[in-house]
Amino acid sequence: xxxxxxxxxxxxxxxxxxxxxxxxxxxxxxxxxxxxxxxxxxxxxxxxxxxxxxxxxxxxxxxxxxxxxxxxxxxxxxxxxxxxxxxxxxxxxxxxxxxxxxxxxxxxxxxxxxxxxxxxxxxxxxxxxxxxxxxxxxxxxxxxxxxxxxxxxxxxxxxxxxxxxxxxxxxxxxxxxxxxxxxxxxxxxxxxxxxxxxxxxxxxxxxxxxxxxxxxxxxxxxxxxxxxxxxxxxxxxxxxxxxx
Numbered sequence: 001x002x003x004x005x006x007x008x009x010x011x012x013x014x015x016x017x018x019x020x021x022x023x024x025x026x027x028x029x030x031x032x033x034x035x036x037x038x039x040x041x042x043x044x045x046x047x048x049x050x051x052x053x054x055x056x057x058x059x060x061x062x063x064x065x066x067x068x069x070x071x072x073x074x075x076x077x078x079x080x081x082x083x084x085x086x087x088x089x090x091x092x093x094x095x096x097x098x099x100x101x102x103x104x105x106x107x108x109x110x111x112x113x114x115x116x117x118x119x120x121x122x123x124x125x126x127x128x129x130x131x132x133x134x135x136x137x138x139x140x141x142x143x144x145x146x147x148x149x150x151x152x153x154x155x156x157x158x159x160x161x162x163x164x165x166x167x168x169x170x171x172x173x174x175x176x177x178x179x180x181x182x183x184x185x186x187x188x189x190x191x192x193x194x195x196x197x198x199x200x201x202x203x204x205x206x207x208x209x210x211x212x213x214x215x216x217x218x219x220x221x222x223x224x225x226x227x228x229x230x231x232x233x234x235x236x237x238x239x240x241x242x243x244x
Contacts, residue, residue: 022065022066022067022217022220022223023066023067023068023069023088024061024066024067024068024069024088024089024090024212024216024220025068025069025071025088025089025090026057026061026068026069026070026071026089026090026091026092026210027070027071027072027073027079027082027083027089027090027091027092028049028053028054028070028071028072028073028079028091028092028093029072029073029074029075029076029079030042030072030074030163030164031051031093031163031184032051032184032187032188032191033051033052033183033184033187033244034051034052034053034054034092034093034111034183034184034208035049035050035051035052035053035054035072035092035093036049036050036051036054036072037049037072038050042072042073042074043072043073043074044071044072045069045070045071045072046069046070048072049070049072051244052111052240052241052243052244053092053093053110053111053208053210054070054092055240055243056110056111056231056237056240057070057092057110057210058070059231059236059240060107060110060210060224060227060228060231061224061227063227063230063231064220064223064224064226064227065223066220066223066224068090075142075143075161076141076142076143076144077142077143079091080143083104083211083212083213084103084104084213085213086213087213087215087216088213088215088216089212089213090210090211090212090213090216091104091210091211091212092110092208092209092210092211093110093111093208093209093210094208094209094210094211095145095146095206095207095208095209096108096109096206096207096209096211097145097148097206100211103211103214104211104212104213104214105211105212105213105214105216105218105221106209106210106211106212107209107210107211107212107221107224107225107228108207108208108209108210108228109207109208109209110208110209110210110228110237111183111207111208111241112205112206112207112208113181113182113183113184113205113206113208114181114182114202114204114205114206115145115146115149115179115180115181115182115202115203115204115205115206116146116180116181116182116185116199116200116201116202116203117133117138117177117178117179117199117200117201117203118170118177118178118180118185118186118189118197118198118199118200119170119176119177119178119197119198119200120170120171120173120196120197120198121196121197121198122196123176123198123200125176125177125200126200127200127201128201129201129203130150130153130155130201130203131153133150133155133177133201134154134155136176136177137158137174137175137176137177138150138155138156138157138158138175138176138177138178138179139157139158139159139160139166139169139170139174139175139177139178139179140157140158140159140160140166140178140179140180141159141160141162141163141166141179141180142159142160142161144163144179144180144181145206146179146180146181146203146204146206147159147179149203149204150179150203157179158175163180163188164188164192166178166180166188167188167189167192167194167197168192170194170197171194177200178197181206182199182202185197187244210224212224
């Protein structure tokens with residue numbers, strides 16, 4: 001009788017381990033309209049987080065049968081480092097750049113948007129390249145992929161820890177150009193009552209992904225990728241985006 005009991009206990013432990021292996025903590029930041037705290041604050045969990053990619057990743061996990069907790073925290077660098085270094089963690093919404101390619105396991109893209117320089121509507125600035133932006137005062141969001149791209153191009157960017165400061169700085173003339181992305185930037189500006197910013201240059205395009213810690217099992221990654229493609233083919237991702 002002892003052997004069957006030991007075998008049953010072993011199978012139970014194996015099953016428990018597998019279940020835990022398919023449990024993820026997905027970290028994010030305020031990046032409206034893709035992910036944002038319902039309260040407007042800098043901390044939220046699960047249903048307290050809304051947005052295109054928050055809803056999308058929630059649906060992906062449900063379809064894949066994987067338990068995923070969502071946590072929104074500040075600043076971005078903190079959550080990025082945690083997802084990079086701790087097993088069982090992931091991160092959204094992340095631009096998949098050459099520098100980051102080998103650091104995570106990637107699910108997506110779950111959304112895409114242009115990288116742009118925004119100016120006030122009354123600004124006379126006209127640009128054909130990033131190099132032409134050198135004489136101007138640029139503002140961006142620290143750790144954001146568009147900002148990193150501009151800095152890598154050799155331009156100086158006044159980087160803020162809070163992206164919501166940049167629409168105010170642009171409107172009040174503290175900066176001449178705002179380094180941002182087309183959907184998130186214009187959405188954030190409108191939320192603050194600024195509707196007259198215009199795109200003076202589109203300098204790139206970024207796909208946004210769910211990035212998982214490298215120790216995440218391939219089986220879990222495959223389930224999430226399959227779920228994403230099923231939802232995409234069913235038109236559910238487009239339906240979520242249209243809500244915002």
